[in-house]
Amino acid sequence: MAYDLIIFDMDGTLVDSEPLANRVFYEKLQPYGLPPEVDEAGLAHALTGLSLPSCFTLLRDRYGLVLPADFEDDLQAETYRRLRSELQPIAGVPAMLEAVATRKCVASSSELDKIALSLDLCRLSHHFGPHIFSAQQVERGKPHPDLFHFAAAQMGGHPPAGCAVIEDSLPGATAGIRAGMTVFAYRPAGDDAAFDALGCRVFRDMAALPALLLA
Known part of the structure; x- marks a missing residue:
């Protein structure tokens, strides 16, 4: 070669994994003030390819989201559950x-x-x-x-x-x-x-x- x-x-x-992970992320953000005009596809477009810390930085800087300390653990637990059943x-x-x-x-x-x-x-x-x-x-x-x-x-x-x-x-x-x-x-x-x-x-x-x- x-x-x-x-x-x-x-x-x-x-x-x-991306459709699965993006769906979980979108669902988990709903209680924290994600603007209603940001749909699942738009969020996926913004976050695809980024590391998780970079995703959190973008959410803070672009949308003003302040997430609780246990958000990452909750997000990861649900993502892993879906991976095991659907990936x-x-x-x-x-x-x-x-x-x-x-x-x-x-x-x-x-x-x-x-x-x-x-x-x-x-x-x-x-x-x-x-x-x-x-x-x-x-x-x-x-x-x-x-x-x-x-x-x-x-x-x-x-x-x-x-x-x-x-x-x-x-x-x-x-x-x-x-x-x-x-x-x-x-x-x-x-x-x-x-x-x-x-x-x-x-x-x-x-x-x-x-x-x-x-x-």
């Missing part, structure tokens, strides 16, 4: 991972325990082993490049030019480009303009990715 290391985002790229891999991901023989890791805005649980629930853990990395481990999450640089260093010091990043969100794609890596943007429903402008290689079907990584 043309790359030495493939760095996968997780939520929305490997596992179909599925993204269509085509299991076969795609079998076809990609290059070294792989996960670099996600989610917490380490959520990454491990999600991969396990979707029977994807064996493709990555211990090679999972979280925004918890770096000073700045996506859209900053820190997490991808950290992952490449932990995987043996791979230079950015030899790394491919697989992402579905604009913050994640921005982080990959800023890291100096090639970004393959998974956009099954279109909405490509911002990703094209960044210089991403856009694709719509996970079955196409192995061949794209060879090109």
Whole structure:
């Protein structure tokens, strides 16, 4: 393959967790004054790809939400409950991972325990082993490049030019480009303009990715 290391985002790229997590987040915010004009889709658009601390900062700065100290614990408990009962891999991901023989890791805005649980629930853990990395481990999450640089260093010091990043969100794609890596943007429903402008290689079907990584 043309790359030495493939760095996968997780939520929305490997596992179909984003609709589930966004629904829980939206439901849990209702008692705390989320403006009525902000619907579930709008909230999802604002928060997708961000770490949880970055989500809370955005909610405070944009909407003036002041959340109680136990909000995160309550949110996480319900999110994990839904993950355990509903989570599925993204269509085509299991076969795609079998076809990609290059070294792989996960670099996600989610917490380490959520990454491990999600991969396990979707029977994807064996493709990555211990090679999972979280925004918890770096000073700045996506859209900053820190997490991808950290992952490449932990995987043996791979230079950015030899790394491919697989992402579905604009913050994640921005982080990959800023890291100096090639970004393959998974956009099954279109909405490509911002990703094209960044210089991403856009694709719509996970079955196409192995061949794209060879090109």
